[in-house]
Amino acid sequence: MKLQQLRYLREIAKQKLNLSKAANALHTSQPGVSRQIQLLEQELGVEIFTRHGKRLTSITQPGLAILETAQRMLQDADNLKKIGNEFNDKESGTFVIATTHTQARYVLPPVIKRFIERHPKIRLSLRQGSPIEISTWVSSGEADLAIATEAIELFDELVMLPCYEWNRCVVVPPRHPLLQLKELTLESIAQYTIITYDFAFTGRSKINQAFESRGLKPNVVLTALDADVIKTYVEIGLGVGILAKMAFDPARDKKLRAIDAAHLFEPSTTRIGICRNSYIRHYIYDFIEMFATHLDTETINRLLRNPEN
Amino acid sequence: MKLQQLRYLREIAKQKLNLSKAANALHTSQPGVSRQIQLLEQELGVEIFTRHGKRLTSITQPGLAILETAQRMLQDADNLKKIGNEFNDKESGTFVIATTHTQARYVLPPVIKRFIERHPKIRLSLRQGSPIEISTWVSSGEADLAIATEAIELFDELVMLPCYEWNRCVVVPPRHPLLQLKELTLESIAQYTIITYDFAFTGRSKINQAFESRGLKPNVVLTALDADVIKTYVEIGLGVGILAKMAFDPARDKKLRAIDAAHLFEPSTTRIGICRNSYIRHYIYDFIEMFATHLDTETINRLLRNPEN
DNA sequence: TTCCATTACGGGGCACGTAATAATT
DNA sequence: AATTATTACGTGCCCCGTAATGGAA
Numbered sequence A, B: 001m002k003l004q005q006l007r008y009l010r011e012i013a014k015q016k017l018n019l020s021k022a023a024n025a026l027h028t029s030q031p032g033v034s035r036q037i038q039l040l041e042q043e044l045g046v047e048i049f050t051r052h053g054k055r056l057t058s059i060t061q062p063g064l065a066i067l068e069t070a071q072r073m074l075q076d077a078d079n080l081k082k083i084g085n086e087f088n089d090k091e092s093g094t095f096v097i098a099t100t101h102t103q104a105r106y107v108l109p110p111v112i113k114r115f116i117e118r119h120p121k122i123r124l125s126l127r128q129g130s131p132i133e134i135s136t137w138v139s140s141g142e143a144d145l146a147i148a149t150e151a152i153e154l155f156d157e158l159v160m161l162p163c164y165e166w167n168r169c170v171v172v173p174p175r176h177p178l179l180q181l182k183e184l185t186l187e188s189i190a191q192y193t194i195i196t197y198d199f200a201f202t203g204r205s206k207i208n209q210a211f212e213s214r215g216l217k218p219n220v221v222l223t224a225l226d227a228d229v230i231k232t233y234v235e236i237g238l239g240v241g242i243l244a245k246m247a248f249d250p251a252r253d254k255k256l257r258a259i260d261a262a263h264l265f266e267p268s269t270t271r272i273g274i275c276r277n278s279y280i281r282h283y284i285y286d287f288i289e290m291f292a293t294h295l296d297t298e299t300i301n302r303l304l305r306n307p308e309n
Numbered sequence C: 001t002t003c004c005a006t007t008a009c010g011g012g013g014c015a016c017g018t019a020a021t022a023a024t025t
Numbered sequence D: 001a002a003t004t005a006t007t008a009c010g011t012g013c014c015c016c017g018t019a020a021t022g023g024a025a
Helices: A003-014 A019-025 A030-044 A061-088 A101-118 A131-139 A186-190 A204-213 A227-235 A282-291 A297-305 B003-014 B019-025 B030-044 B061-088 B101-118 B131-139 B186-190 B204-213 B227-235 B282-291 B297-305
Strands: A049-052 A055-059 A093-099 A122-128 A145-148 A158-166 A168-172 A193-197 A219-224 A240-244 A257-260 A268-275 B049-052 B055-059 B093-099 B122-128 B145-148 B158-166 B168-172 B193-197 B219-224 B240-244 B257-260 B268-275
Touching: A003 A019, A003 A030, A003 A061, A019 A030, A030 B061, A055 A061, A061 B030, A061 B061, A093 A101, A093 A131, A093 A282, A101 A122, A101 A145, A101 A227, A101 A282, A131 A145, A131 A158, A131 A268, A145 A282, A158 A297, A168 A227, A186 A204, A193 A204, A193 A227, A219 A227, A227 A240, A282 A297, B003 B019, B003 B030, B003 B061, B019 B030, B055 B061, B093 B101, B093 B131, B093 B282, B101 B122, B101 B145, B101 B227, B101 B282, B131 B145, B131 B158, B131 B268, B145 B282, B158 B297, B168 B227, B186 B204, B193 B204, B193 B227, B219 B227, B227 B240, B282 B297
Parallel strands: A093 A122, A093 A145, A193 A219, A193 A240, B093 B122, B093 B145, B193 B219, B193 B240
Antiparallel strands: A049 A055, A145 A268, A158 A268, A168 A240, A168 A257, B049 B055, B145 B268, B158 B268, B168 B240, B168 B257
């Protein structure tokens, strides 16, 4: 059994059973891949794929089990390389953070500034996407870390590290009637059209819950992928915005006013997602601790071992 | 990077850094091993071993990390083969149970009888040893399962599945004074010389605890590795025996009398130890469920994922 | 007809074995 | 002197790439 064969296998699965595409993606020849898969099947004594004549049509039951194990082996092979780099040259390497707009725009900048000051030789990159995309990237090894608020509990191979809780605010144009109220209520908000995050994003479900629990049906006229869009539409008077408090900056957003809404919605927790089986280089530990000071190396390791404590 | 290289690495570590012995154990040549290790070190960019001239003297820090990952990869490689066999021929295979005397002699026989009736083509073997040895075998993959009562919590890579609790009894020759008592007490036992299990065996520590908590210093004249030896010496009048209740069979042990001692000593729990990352063939699930009916496949899988629930 | 997997075949790289060497104990 | 790791060197296997073939859509 060769690691190559497992790489071929993984790529075929990734390319939805198209062997030619897999060969292409791996910059090798079609026959080579075909042959190695056959050899692997022969060695293990089972068919990994079902074939209709000369097409791969599906993965067999043993094939699934094999694929799963193969993926872990390949990840470990990557880990070996990471270990090599780690001790080889501690201060260079790559670091891919997958995150959502809100984090990238409002939370991460100061952290990243400190990080690149401390680790100038690390090639850092940010990949922005939806929570689902983010999780996929991390679990496939394309990214090292996910930072998001929702929907990353779905992936088995990711371990979630709670970082901090945050609340929401309501943003309105200056002189908006809501600014006159002594205390902001859900009922008063519901009188206006609402602009907020898209579903499956930054704690959107918490907003829905709050309104539903009071029997209110808010009129959401626009859902956006990021806070900047929301603010823009609030500015032009399309409605009131509900967004994460950290996404409002009085110095910057002079054309808007924010009203604290912490008492109206459940707080959300932002988490770091990290692939359970991946080797963690020292600068990644360092980054995590910068981002959430309570997550020191020891704590992280404990959480990685016992996911649910 | 080649799996062979990792095998060489693992074997060198196993042979305490003696490269020649490793080459021998793997039925290959010394230079081949040496060379491949060098290539691996070169590829990963770190030294795995420290060398004094031409001797391997120790494993470096990165070497340790590499070794650990390599071992998991090799185990996964084994798992792939197991998966192959599993689907290839469901009813043949091998099954090595590592266990202690007490289990092998008094508990396992009926279970094993049923097992070989149901899976006649499986090559089953029992390996008897001390709890430490047993754990080592399972964690190194030499055995599939450990069945024991103590000391198997020490190995990180083993998951323990609690099977059943058991208590102790005191065995004495016929017409022994202890048989006249209305109720057996630790004080009355302590008046006699005692024969029981060796340290680190079948719940020996529970026995010590009980006496100590009453401020008693029992006079243990003989410690044995198994119940048969204990019984033999009790028969010849050397003292009273304390052993697992299941190790006394009135039909067989006609020259002895047993007195229940469940109220004197904390019960012990017998557990199955299984290597966290190994692929479990269906007949092994089957065996475990025969041994402890509450451990069905689903329960086992859950425990494997969340070790401590 | 096109796309795609498999079979056929040849070349080159590399893993392994034997032999020789060097360094420790 | 004995043990043990490394270097030198040749051979054979096997992986891979090109070309050709055979099924599916």
